[in-house]
Amino acid sequence: MxxxxxxxxxxxxxxxxxxxxxxxxxxxxxxxxxxxxxxxxxxxxxxxxxxxxxIRFCKSCHNISDVAICEICSNHNRNHKIVCVVEDVRDVMAIENTGQFRGIYHVLGGKISPIDGVGPSQLNITSLVEKVKSGDVFEIIFALSSTMEGDTTNFYIYKQIKDCEIITSSIARGISVGDELEYADEVTLGRSILNRIPFENSFKNN
Amino acid sequence: MxxxxxxxxxxxxxxxxxxxxxxxxxxxxxxxxxxxxxxxxxxxxxxxxxxxxxIRFCKSCHNISDVAICEICSNHNRNHKIVCVVEDVRDVMAIENTGQFRGIYHVLGGKISPIDGVGPSQLNITSLVEKVKSGDVFEIIFALSSTMEGDTTNFYIYKQIKDCEIITSSIARGISVGDELEYADEVTLGRSILNRIPFENSFKNN
Structure with a gap:
């Protein structure tokens, strides 16, 4: 040009x-x-x-914030014992928009990806493990995207905290609300059958 | 959000x-x-x-330029008697890329569009008409896009210069090189038949 x-x-x-x-x-x-x-x-x-x-990052959850401790982490009405692990700030915004989560977050700042040269040391993993080991956490929810990199990161963290007495969970994978079954990929559809839920739960929280 | x-x-x-x-x-x-x-x-x-x-605009053709008269207008190897009228800077770049035009340009800076509140006075039309009336121009090539606004602008300028002794032409409309006839719209295909060219010309300048 x-x-x-x-x-x-x-x-x-x-x-x-x-x-x-x-x-x-x-x-x-x-x-x-x-x-x-x-x-x-x-x-x-x-x-x-x-x-x-x-711009600054919250010292507790590493979310973007104008103050040292972000609004979510400094909110005493939220359950500080349930920590949702996400990749970046956009995921926090997306989950907050649902209005379904009243715990706190931990923003990793990326996923482990050797191809892009991102190793565990570049992510906010150490502070998460410390938080868990300090005994303040009751449940960790993994909410990374379901890709090779996301799964690797989940597993890397899981290995370091699996001996602690906490609950670890993963967000549900399945057919999106409103999607047609016939267009769903096999892995998603397969998982949605394996991890089926009690019917009464399926119309909660709409 | x-x-x-x-x-x-x-x-x-x-x-x-x-x-x-x-x-x-x-x-x-x-x-x-x-x-x-x-x-x-x-x-x-x-x-x-x-x-x-x-950033400045060339005083002669209104193209974007770092100097008062742009490189194209100050190039004496180009034919200053043939003026190609275009909408904006991107069109100059597109035509220059073809390497087929050795005249100069006149950048209008937009098209007449009452819906968007753009009238003739906001475009560089007066200076074009003056240039034509001064007798320095031999041919005007209209190269605006073939839309309602483009046609209106072409016609507005044409009315003001039609009494001058110059040639006015329009770039050819037709089927794009490489396109399948069956997918062409009727107006384009119709015009390409009406304005057919001698066969020998059809493989020139490839």
Whole structure:
């Protein structure tokens, strides 16, 4: 792609570093900014800079937070003995949106993935194991995505805490509500039969 | 969407102002920046700010340029008597990529679109008409997209210059190279038959 301006080229190249944004999309976004008032670009740039510089992570659960201990961890109405282990901040938001969970979270910050060069030491695993060993935890819920990396991470953590006297559980895998059985993959459908639940439970919490 | 941090929320909201970027995508992009070194966010923000502040438009063709007269307009090897009228900078880049055009451009900066509140006065039409009336132009090629707005804009300009002694032409509409006839829409196929070309011309410039 040949650009008529170095400034434009630089902005497009920086924009195209973002995941899922190719050069064509980046050009479209940058040209959009050029058509808008200068303030919009200023606000965007400033909010990104401020966020990157000043954002903090909760010391307890590693969720993104503006304060040292996040709102969820400092809420005494929540059950601090039930810890839901998730991959990142988006998972916390997704589970919070359901309104079904009143425990606290532990954000790992990723999954063990040798291909991407992510080992256990880069994730917030040590602090989770310490939390469990301190005896404050009653149940750990694994809520990582059900992929090779997710399963590996689950198992790595499980091995380190399996001797502690706690309950470990995993979120249920099965057919999504509203999905047609015939389009479900075999592994999901198979698991949903093996891990079937009492019928009375199936219409709770709708 | 509930955010655990105001800084995060602000960055996501600013990002989601960009066209085609929803809140979920914005969150994914912002969380990606958080995982990268701080410099990356700095480079992105700075390149956007610098571009928005310092970018200029060619005084002759209104293309984006770092100098007062762009490279294309200041190139004496190009034919300054043939002017290709396009909507925006991306169209200049697309036509330049073909390597088939050695004239100069005139970038309108949009199309007449009453629905979007864009009238002729917001586009670079006056300077084009002046250029034609000054007698420096031999041929005008209309290369706007073939939509209601594009056709309206073409016709608006055509009405103002039709008494000048110049050639006006439009880029050819027809079946794309490599396309199957059976999938072509009727208007395109109909026009490609009406505006058929001598067979010898059909394998030129491949």
């Amino acid at each position: 040949e650009f008529s301006s170095k400034l434009l080229e630089k902005a497009v190249n920086e924009m195209a570093q973002l995941p899922g944004i190719g050069k064509r999309t980046a050009l479209r976004l940058v040209l959009h900014l050029l058509k808008q008032p200068k303030e919009q670009t200023g606000f965007l740039a400033q909010s990104l800079l401020t966020m990157r510089e000043e | 509930e955010f655990s941090s105001k800084l995060l929320e602000k960055a996501v909201n600013e990002m989601a102002q960009l066209p085609g970027i929803g809140k979920r995508t914005a969150l994914r992009l912002v969380l990606h920046l958080l995982k990268q070194p701080k410099e990356q966010t700095g480079f992105l923000a700075q390149s956007l700010l610098t571009m928005r502040e310092e």
